[in-house]
Amino acid sequence: MNVLIVEDEKALTTEIELFLAGNNYLCETCYDGRTASERIATNLYDFILIDLGLPDYDGLDLLKEAKKHNPEAACIILTARAEVSDRIKGLDLGADDYLPKPFSLLELQSRMQAITRRKFGLKNSVVMLGEFEIDLTNRTIAHNSVLVNNITKKEFDLVAYMLLHKNRTLTRSQLSEHIWGSVVNDDYDSNYIDAHIKNIRKKLNAFGAPDWLETVRGLGYRINLNS
Amino acid sequence: MKLGTKLTLFNTISKLVIVVLFVLLLPVLIRDINQKYTDNWLRRQKDKVLKLVQGEGIKKYIQNGEGYGSYNALLKEEYVSMDVDSTNEHIDTIINEARVVERDTIQYRILSHTFKVGNQNYLLEIGKSISTINETTTPLQNIALEILLGMVLLTILADQVYSTYVLRPLGRIIKTKLIGHKFPRPTPYRKVRTTTSDFEYLDISIHKMIQTIESTFQKEREFISNASHELMTPISILQSKIENMFGSEEITDEVKERLIEMQKILNRLKAITKTLLLISQIENDQFLKEDTVQVGELIQEVYDEISIRLQEKNIKLSINIPQEWTLVRVNKFLLFNLFFNLINNAIKYNKKGGEINITGIVENKQCAIEIADTGIGISQEKLPHIFNRFKKFSKSLQQDSFGLGLPIVKSIADFHQVKIEVRSEVDKGSTFRLILSPEIMK
Numbered sequence: 001m002n003v004l005i006v007e008d009e010k011a012l013t014t015e016i017e018l019f020l021a022g023n024n025y026l027c028e029t030c031y032d033g034r035t036a037s038e039r040i041a042t043n044l045y046d047f048i049l050i051d052l053g054l055p056d057y058d059g060l061d062l063l064k065e066a067k068k069h070n071p072e073a074a075c076i077i078l079t080a081r082a083e084v085s086d087r088i089k090g091l092d093l094g095a096d097d098y099l100p101k102p103f104s105l106l107e108l109q110s111r112m113q114a115i116t117r118r119k120f121g122l123k124n125s126v127v128m129l130g131e132f133e134i135d136l137t138n139r140t141i142a143h144n145s146v147l148v149n150n151i152t153k154k155e156f157d158l159v160a161y162m163l164l165h166k167n168r169t170l171t172r173s174q175l176s177e178h179i180w181g182s183v184v185n186d187d188y189d190s191n192y193i194d195a196h197i198k199n200i201r202k203k204l205n206a207f208g209a210p211d212w213l214e215t216v217r218g219l220g221y222r223i224n225l226n227s
Numbered sequence: 228m229k230l231g232t233k234l235t236l237f238n239t240i241s242k243l244v245i246v247v248l249f250v251l252l253l254p255v256l257i258r259d260i261n262q263k264y265t266d267n268w269l270r271r272q273k274d275k276v277l278k279l280v281q282g283e284g285i286k287k288y289i290q291n292g293e294g295y296g297s298y299n300a301l302l303k304e305e306y307v308s309m310d311v312d313s314t315n316e317h318i319d320t321i322i323n324e325a326r327v328v329e330r331d332t333i334q335y336r337i338l339s340h341t342f343k344v345g346n347q348n349y350l351l352e353i354g355k356s357i358s359t360i361n362e363t364t365t366p367l368q369n370i371a372l373e374i375l376l377g378m379v380l381l382t383i384l385a386d387q388v389y390s391t392y393v394l395r396p397l398g399r400i401i402k403t404k405l406i407g408h409k410f411p412r413p414t415p416y417r418k419v420r421t422t423t424s425d426f427e428y429l430d431i432s433i434h435k436m437i438q439t440i441e442s443t444f445q446k447e448r449e450f451i452s453n454a455s456h457e458l459m460t461p462i463s464i465l466q467s468k469i470e471n472m473f474g475s476e477e478i479t480d481e482v483k484e485r486l487i488e489m490q491k492i493l494n495r496l497k498a499i500t501k502t503l504l505l506i507s508q509i510e511n512d513q514f515l516k517e518d519t520v521q522v523g524e525l526i527q528e529v530y531d532e533i534s535i536r537l538q539e540k541n542i543k544l545s546i547n548i549p550q551e552w553t554l555v556r557v558n559k560f561l562l563f564n565l566f567f568n569l570i571n572n573a574i575k576y577n578k579k580g581g582e583i584n585i586t587g588i589v590e591n592k593q594c595a596i597e598i599a600d601t602g603i604g605i606s607q608e609k610l611p612h613i614f615n616r617f618k619k620f621s622k623s624l625q626q627d628s629f630g631l632g633l634p635i636v637k638s639i640a641d642f643h644q645v646k647i648e649v650r651s652e653v654d655k656g657s658t659f660r661l662i663l664s665p666e667i668m669k
Contacts, residue, residue: 009460015467022474053460080459084513102463102497105470153531168474169483173490183532184505184564184635185498185571195535218484 001046001116005029006036006062007078008054016049019105025112033057040066045073047112050095052079052086060089067094074115078103104177110164127163129225131208136160143207154179155200158193162213162223171220197221231394238386242379249375253368261360262336266321269338272353276307277342285309285344303328304356306335312350317341323357336360396421396430404433448507455504462497469493502631506616509561509638516643518559519669522596523548525559526585529566536574540581544570548587552594553669557643565639566598568632569659573600576657594668599658605651613649643667 003025007013010031017027025047030036033054040048040062048066052059059077066075077090080101087098096119097111117125117136125136133142139156141148151159161178162170172193179196197213204210214222228236280288288295294310306328318341325332335354342349399419416438419430472478473486508514526546537544554562573583581601588595605613614637617630636659640647644664651657 009464012460012464012467015464015471018471019467019474080456080463084508084515101459102466105467154535171473171487171490173487173494174470177494180532182560183567184502185567185632192535192539195538199535199538219480219487 001025002044003027003047003049004036004039004043004045004073005049006033006054006059007049007051008032009051016105016108020109023109033059033062036062037065041069045070047115048073048075049108050075050077052077052090053081060086060093063090063093063095074112074119076108076111076115104174106161106165106170106174107178107181110161110178113164127225129163129223130210130212132204132210132212134159134163136163141204143204146207148203148207150203151200155196155203158196159200159213159223162221163225166223166225169216169220169222175221193221230397231390234390234394235383235387239379239383242382246372246375246379250368250372253371254364257364257367258361261363265336265355265360266338269321269336269353269355272307273338273340273351276309276351276353277340280309280342280344285347285349289349298328302356303331303333304359306352306354308352310350312341312348315348318350326354334358393423396423396426400426400430400433404430404437448510451503452507452511455500455507458496458500459504462493462500465493466490466497499631502635505564506631506634506638509642512642514558514561514642516556516558518557520554520557520559520562521550522552522554522587523550525562526566526570529563529570533567533570533574536571537583540574540577540579542574542577542581542583544583544585546585548585548596552587554663554667555669557667561639561642565636568636569598572632573598573602573657573659576600576604577602581656593665594663596661596663597658598661599656601656604653604655604657605649606653610649610651614647 001024003020005013005016005020005027007016007029008031013029013031017029020027028039028043028045030039033056036050036054037057048070050059050062050066054062059079063075063077066073074096075094076097076099077086077095078099078101079086087100090098096115099108099111127134127136131143132148133145134140135142139153139160141151141156141159157179158175161175172191175193197215201210201213204213212224214224216222288309289311294308296308297306299305306326318339321336321338324335324337326335326337327333334357336357337352337354340351342351396419403417403419416434419426421427421430469486469490473483473490478486523546526548530544530546534544570583570585577583577600583601584597584599586597586599588597614633616634637647639645640661644666646662646664648660648662649657650660
């Protein structure tokens with residue numbers, strides 16, 4: 001998929017590009033609004049990531065142009081100026097998502113994946129993990145067609161997030177940022193993730209061993225899936 | 228005591244003191260005046276008698292050396308006497324002396340005067356009884372007291388009316404500019420009408436001070452907002468770099484562990500910055516209050532989010548909120564954060580096997596939500612400071628925090644006109660009571 005990254009911080013652009021390229025996205029980058037405006041008018045993209053704080057351009061204007069020339073593209077606003085009104089304006093202008101800085105690259109990919117699923121209506125969203133079936137659309141886990149019905153929303157979120165980033169070790173910080181990221185909170189400790197994982201294992205073990213869920217000693221957790 | 232009351236009290240007391248002093252002095256003054264008057268009268272009588280003696284001859288009054296005496300017959304208020312004076316002294320005095328008149332001893336004011344007719348000296352005495360002189364004193368004293376008291380009452384009344392009138396602008400300054408003034412909410416300047424220049428000066432000075440304070444507050448808020456915004460991009464870059472490095476296959480697990488340490492520290496920086504930004508956004512009124520929220524449901528949502536944290540310490544949490552309690556014109560995101568932080572604290576500072584009770588109560592027709600824990604509690608001297616930013620009290624706690632949880636709670640509560648009261652006892656637990664303003668209750 002083609003992604004245009006519009007971001008004036010070169011260091012950040014480089015990292016986003018590096019990460020997305022590693023996940024099989026084709027990236028183009030530009031560091032100012034004028035260049036971005038030209039690219040949007042001439043090329044077609046699947047994703048346009050727009051930083052609102054460009055030095056020469058109002059990011060919201062760029063969003064309008066993108067909606068005009070690239071109506072199929074999904075636009076995600078990236079911004080450090082997390083003004084509440086900006087968020088509302090951005091979404092009103094047709095942005096598909098809004099990601100305030102600082103964001104995790106994993107979170108960015110997760111949002112892009114969600115948009116893809118929504119936009120392109122992926123029907124076959126059931127993934128087999130060992131003996132377990134993970135239904136990403138209906139948000140359920142089943143074992144040989146028997147529903148594991150006591151999985152909570154948070155627990156499913158964790159499994160789905162690790163599944164999206166399969167074969168990659170996710171740290172406790174990354175996991176807790178995903179499930180508690182919207183809460184502004186006094187804690188920066190992420191050991192509660194261990195309790196969640198423990199509960200998930202316990203619930204799944206009643207059906208079968210979830211050996212695909214690996215604890216990576218000292219680092220975090222990982223879902224292993226060879227496809 | 229209010230200034231007006233003090234002035235009235237002082238006026239009353241000082242006037243009463245003057246009146247009492249005057250009334251007490253009155254007898255002395257009157258005696259003095261009466262005496263002078265009597266003396267003059269005595270002298271005039273003397274002149275009259277001398278004229279009579281001159282015209283009619285002394286023989287008419289004194290014959291064969293027998294003295295003349297005349298009394299105001301019954302009451303003996305006055306008398307005149309003339310006699311031959313054998314001594315050769317010249318006397319002309321007025322003194323108080325007693326005389327025996329028909330067996331009564333009476334105090335008289337007596338004029339004694341010697342005069343010569345032919346070769347013979349005569350002594351003339353004219354007396355007026357002192358009781359007649361003094362009989363006017365008491366009624367005069369009474370009348371004076373009555374009149375003066377009346378006048379004092381009148382002036383006190385007048386003073387009261389005038390001082391109330393003059394002090395009214397002061398009262399208005401206190402009422403509108405000082406009482407209930409909430410920082411940092413900018414208020415337009417409304418001049419207090421007064422003709423007293425001191426009050427005008429006071430009014431303007433207070434206004435200028437408030438303006439200075441408010442602009443300082445404003446600058447602080449802008450600074451925090453700008454600083455935290457500016458920090459977001461660098462933090463974002465660092466976070467992305469760490470994530471990309473962590474994901475790369477080439478580095479060893481030891482390096483990865485150190486990257487996790489870095490990530491944790493970065494998370495701390497991120498949490499502080501986000502919190503400061505949130506507080507500054509609340510204080511700059513950037514959040515809309517358009518949501519309608521059922522309290523019980525909201526707390527249940529928080530519970531779902533936070534229940535995993537109860538597990539480790541085996542804490543029992545009970546929620547008892549009336550079903551019909553609904554908040555209107557509030558911001559759900561902020562209230563969620565408020566309850567999250569309060570309940571999170573109640574877990575964090577609780578003991579193993581402790582309890583948390585969340586209860587809706589109605590007291591004095593006001594609805595309140597109480598969050599009570601059975602934790603380590605807060606000591607009395609620390610209690611007033613718990614809402615200050617970056618105040619950390621329990622260093623021994625295992626969990627890390629940076630002392631911004633309660634400032635978030637306070638900012639959100641203020642934003643929704645929710646009053647917070649805290650009761651706490653060390654080793655017994657703390658209770659946070661959120662008093663809901665009727666404006667946000669449905």
